[in-house]
Amino acid sequence: MAIRIYGDAGSGSLRRVTTAAKLMGIEVERVNVDLFKGESQTDEFKSRLNPHGLTPVLEDGDTILWEASAINLYLANKVNSPLVGITQEERFQVLQWMFWSGEQWRTFTTTMFDERVGKTVMGMAKNDSLIEFAEGKIRAAAKVLDQHLKGRKFMVGDALTLADIDIAAPFSQIDRARFPFGEYPNLMAWHDNLLRSFPAWAETKAELDNRMERFLASVGVKL
Structure with a gap:
């Protein structure tokens, strides 16, 4: 099976x-x-x-x-x-960033997506205070990432790991939810490198964008 x-x-x-x-x-x-x-x-x-x-x-x-x-x-x-890391030290660093991504990163980008995209689709009023709170948390986390990624191509070591994939996930909705990632040049350069270097990441981006664009058009929503 x-x-x-x-x-x-x-x-x-x-x-x-x-x-x-x-x-x-x-x-x-x-x-x-x-x-x-x-x-x-x-x-x-x-x-x-x-x-x-x-x-x-x-x-x-x-x-x-x-x-x-x-x-x-x-x-x-x-x-x-090797996506989990090569050495024992790398494996623990990969897990560190994966856990961090879930607690300090994606939870707030999900909140902003729900407010700006989800509520628009459902015809509900956005909670501006919640958006402001989430955006502040995103900026704080993005600052940490930007500093960590200075001079680096990957989150851990010299190769792609699951840490990169976890942290790159919010870029899937960057334009629709208007995340402020563009303010952080090292973060943007790191993600641009992932798109250029790994066709699988670019292919799944195209699939996701097509799905979202078709759905939003079907319900008459322009973001």
Whole structure:
């Protein structure tokens, strides 16, 4: 049975998994879950795949696993991939940045996306105070990244790792949610290098952009 990955092509979290799988040479069976139609909120999805009603979800035989970072670590373990780092020190640094990304980075970009994009789609009023709060947190985190990436091409060591993929994920929605990343030249240069150097990252960007643009056009929303 092939490894199945459930998710929506418009999701930056799914993009992290599909990119990593391509880089590791792991073939996966994609199972589309339309988040905009609420397909992850059904009782069947929650009881069998993820009680939180979120994607992506991995199904590998009897193994069900959710959270993109955990899925990528699972895939990397299957093929002993260097995306987790080469030395023991690098592996711990990769985990450090992956955990940091979840707690200090993506949580606030998700909040801003929900406010600026999600609420626009749903015709709801934005919470300007929440946007201001999230933007402040994003700038604080981006400053740390900008300093760390000075003179570097990668987050850890001299090669791409899962830390880069986790931290690059919010760039998937940079224009739609208007994240202030452009204020940080080292951060922008690092991400530009990822797009140039790794076709898998550019390919999944094109897929995500196409999905989002088609959906927004279908509901008559211009951001």
